[in-house]
Amino acid sequence: MKKIKVNTDGCIGCGMCYNSDPVHFGPNEEGYSTVISEENIDVELVQNLVASCPVGVISLVDEDEKECTCEHCHCHDDEAA
Numbered sequence: 270m271k272k273i274k275v276n277t278d279g280c281i282g283c284g285m286c287y288n289s290d291p292v293h294f295g296p297n298e299e300g301y302s303t304v305i306s307e308e309n310i311d312v313e314l315v316q317n318l319v320a321s322c323p324v325g326v327i328s329l330v331d332e333d334e335k336e337c338t339c340e341h342c343h344c345h346d347d348e349a350a
């Protein structure tokens with residue numbers, strides 16, 4: 270299953286994603302995009318949004334994909350136990 274991620278800190282609030290897909294994206298109080306639903310994602314639509322976001326802060330990842338692949342951090346140590 271795919272999962273949508275938005276780096277709200279990098280969003281410029283252009284509104285393109287949440288106007289195009291208001292089911293899955295919505296503005297926070299400051300107008301920056303957040304993910305509001307992960308249900309029934311239209312992968313093709315979200316892939317278009319990933320490609321169209323002017324600052325490239327939307328991504329579509331496999332749900333079980335680890336966010337960090339860094340070998341030097343310890344953010345996944347608890348998962349290995």
Ligand code: SF4
Nearest residue numbers: 280281283284286322
């Ligand atoms: S398209 Fe990108 S910059 Fe525009 S609101 Fe969505 S996440 Fe923010």
